[in-house]
Structure formats: C-alpha cells, structure tokens
Amino acid sequence: xxxxxxxxxxxxxxxKVLDNINLKIEKGKIYGLLGKNGVGKSTxxxxxxxxxxxxxxxxxxKGKPIGVSSKSHISxxxxxxxxxxxxxxxxxxxxxxxxxxxxxTKKAYKLLKDLDLDKDKKISKMSKGMQEKLQLILVxxxxxxxxxxxxxxxxxxxxxxxxxxxxxxxxxxxxxxxIISTHLISDIERILxxxxxxxKGKIVLTEDADKLxxxxxxxxxxxxxxxxxx
Amino acid sequence: xxxxxxxxxxxxxxxxxxxxxxxSIIICILTRISxxxxxxxxxxIIYQILKGVSISCFASVLINSVIRVWVRFRNSxxxxxxxxxxxxxxxKNTLYNSKILSSIISILISxxxxxxxxxxxxxxxDLINTIKIIFxxxxxxxxxxxxxxxxxxxxxSYCGIMGILLGNSSNNNKILKSVxxxxxxxxxxxxxxxxxxxx
Numbered sequence: 001x002x003x004x005x006x007x008x009x010x011x012x013x014x015x016k017v018l019d020n021i022n023l024k025i026e027k028g029k030i031y032g033l034l035g036k037n038g039v040g041k042s043t044x045x046x047x048x049x050x051x052x053x054x055x056x057x058x059x060x061x062k063g064k065p066i067g068v069s070s071k072s073h074i075s076x077x078x079x080x081x082x083x084x085x086x087x088x089x090x091x092x093x094x095x096x097x098x099x100x101x102x103x104x105t106k107k108a109y110k111l112l113k114d115l116d117l118d119k120d121k122k123i124s125k126m127s128k129g130m131q132e133k134l135q136l137i138l139v140x141x142x143x144x145x146x147x148x149x150x151x152x153x154x155x156x157x158x159x160x161x162x163x164x165x166x167x168x169x170x171x172x173x174x175x176x177x178x179i180i181s182t183h184l185i186s187d188i189e190r191i192l193x194x195x196x197x198x199x200k201g202k203i204v205l206t207e208d209a210d211k212l213x214x215x216x217x218x219x220x221x222x223x224x225x226x227x228x229x230x
Numbered sequence: 231x232x233x234x235x236x237x238x239x240x241x242x243x244x245x246x247x248x249x250x251x252x253x254s255i256i257i258c259i260l261t262r263i264s265x266x267x268x269x270x271x272x273x274x275i276i277y278q279i280l281k282g283v284s285i286s287c288f289a290s291v292l293i294n295s296v297i298r299v300w301v302r303f304r305n306s307x308x309x310x311x312x313x314x315x316x317x318x319x320x321x322k323n324t325l326y327n328s329k330i331l332s333s334i335i336s337i338l339i340s341x342x343x344x345x346x347x348x349x350x351x352x353x354x355x356d357l358i359n360t361i362k363i364i365f366x367x368x369x370x371x372x373x374x375x376x377x378x379x380x381x382x383x384x385x386x387s388y389c390g391i392m393g394i395l396l397g398n399s400s401n402n403n404k405i406l407k408s409v410x411x412x413x414x415x416x417x418x419x420x421x422x423x424x425x426x427x428x429x
Contacts, residue, residue: 013401049317072319082313084242098234099318 235328
C-alpha cells in the first residue's frame, strides 16, 4: 500500500470539511478524485501534502506518517501558480534540481522544448496557461512514487489538455501512482484506473473505472452527473 | 538544505536591495566630490543637500532591508509560494531557522553597505582622530553600543515576523492584525525593559 488515509477528519471553524475519510492508494495506478466544488478534494490533497494539519485520524505514506520523508517521494501540482514570478524558467529548474534528489533535469528541458516554453523567459511574462504547463513540467520531471495533480487541466485549451494527459501518462515513473483531482471528467476518464467520488467531505464511492463503466453501462462522466445531480 | 534555503532567501531579498545599495554608494560618492568644493556658496549648498540625501539613503537601505525580510517571510510562508515552500522535503525547524538566519544576514549586509557608504561620503582625518580618541578611552562602551544597535534592528525585524505569524493565525484582517501585533510587541517589550531598568 502506497498511501493510506485512516479516519481522516478535518474541521474549519468547527465545521467538518472531511468526515472520517478512509482511503487506500495502491502502487502503479491512476486515481481520479472526483467531486463537485467545495466537497473537500483540495483539502484532502493538502492534508496528504502536509499543507494542513489533521484534526483526527492519520495519513501514512509507505507505512510512515506524512512528513519530510514523504515529501521526498510525493510530487504535487497545486491548483494555483506557486512559483516566484520574478524567476526565469531556467532558475526554477535549477531550484527544483537543488531541492529534489529525484528531479530529472534532462527530462525537464525536453518537456520544455516539447511544450515550446522558453527557458530564458521570466515567469511573470508568461500567460496563465504557460505557467501551468511549466508547473506540470516541474512536477512530472520528478521520479516520484506518487504524483498528486490538483486541477491540472484548468486554464488550458482542449488541444493542450490532450497533450497534458499524454505527458502525464508517458512521464510518470513506472510503478508509481497518480491522483488527479478535476472537474473535466470526460477529458480524463480515458486514463483512469480507479475513481474516487467524494461528496460533502465523505467518500461515497471507490471503484475500478472499467468495472464501474461495465456495471453502470455508462461513462464515468455520466455516472458522475447522475450521482451529483443538483 | 538550510544553506540552499538561505541562499534563495538572500537572492530574493538582495535582488532589489542592490538598487538601494547602488544609489546609496553613488550619492555618497557625489557627496564626497561635492565636499571638495565648499568654498563657494552654491558648492556648499549642494554639499549640504547631498549630505542630507546620503543620510536619507542610509535610512532607506535599513528600512527597506527589514521590509524585504518581512515580505519574503510572508510570501514564502503564507502566500501562493507557500505551496512550494511547505512541500519541500525539509523540516519546519529548518524552514524557520533559514528565515531567522537570512534575516540576520540581510540586515548585517545592509549595515555593512551603510558603513562603507558613510566612509566614502564623510571619513576624513579629523573624523578618524575623533574616533581614535573615543575608542581608546571607551572601546567596550562603543562596541557595546554598536552591538546594541545591531541587535535592536534584528529585534525589530523579529517583532514584524512575530506579528505576521500571529496575524495570519486568524481568518480575517490578516495584514491589519500583523501590523498591529508587530508594533505592539515591539513597544510593549521595549517599555517593559525600560520600566525594569528604572525600577
């Protein structure tokens, strides 16, 4: 078991945002963390990345609590731009190379070239879409055991979305796992091995994607729309 | 990891401070040049103005270095950059130690630039002799005063950092609370120290 969440609960101002979450992430699979806005997806992701503290329960990565060791093996793409905008692309790559032992610089430059990003450009001069592509390159250039991508497709055009999905598929380390949180289910479902539906802070479904499609005779997107109809 | 964190903090803080350092040194060079021509009234006026501007530059260097320390702390610990900072494979202790050390180093660099600028602008034989006399008679006191000034500036920057830490623990009016708490901490501790000394 790569990652395990046991009875995870998180409150903000005495309101439960995550309520007794139990989740297991196995090695070598791509998980879709799916749910409406404000149900706790990003909160769960932040807890796994030690950006928030648990109120109850525990999160174990390779059997040990989340901490310095897990951060060395988890590669996280947040939903917002987190880079110092005064830095150039080349400087940011050097930054990642210095702090992450598993960072593959050659792969990063190759992906930069493929996505047509200029290494001498300042991040502040790049469009939002370009900044997101750069962040994705930095995350996928790590040889991590777990990749966590929070809304990786937001803010990019449909053609680039396909390229990003192919980049994710072809660049994550063999045997590692990926958790993708997104609203764009129809774009992403072709690459998912497992789906996790979350609603009002609780996990309502964890299932193999193919088995679910076969059982319901529908796409994951349709199942999601039926399950979370307003 | 600590060294790397300090390196990037110093790069960020001093990237802009280099502009202030350069301006300070240039103004001090001009002050020195203008001091050679104080015989005429215009020359004297220019010299006096540049003297005032030099001292303003010293204050500006000091104030801006402290502000840059505060801004760097807030951006990397609480703003969007915090997503990167807090997911680096480092312990919280290492992270906060790097902030403390980089703030001390930045302030010391600024003080060094001020001293160099002062020497460029104002040092002459009379001043050197005066300093020698004072130092020979009261070296420990002088050194103590210098150390007190340095520690006072570092203490002021830490009050600001504490203000940011405590101000960001609430959900609303974070900036206002940070400023209020930082100023309050500084004055409460200063008055408490003075009060104890008087007693």
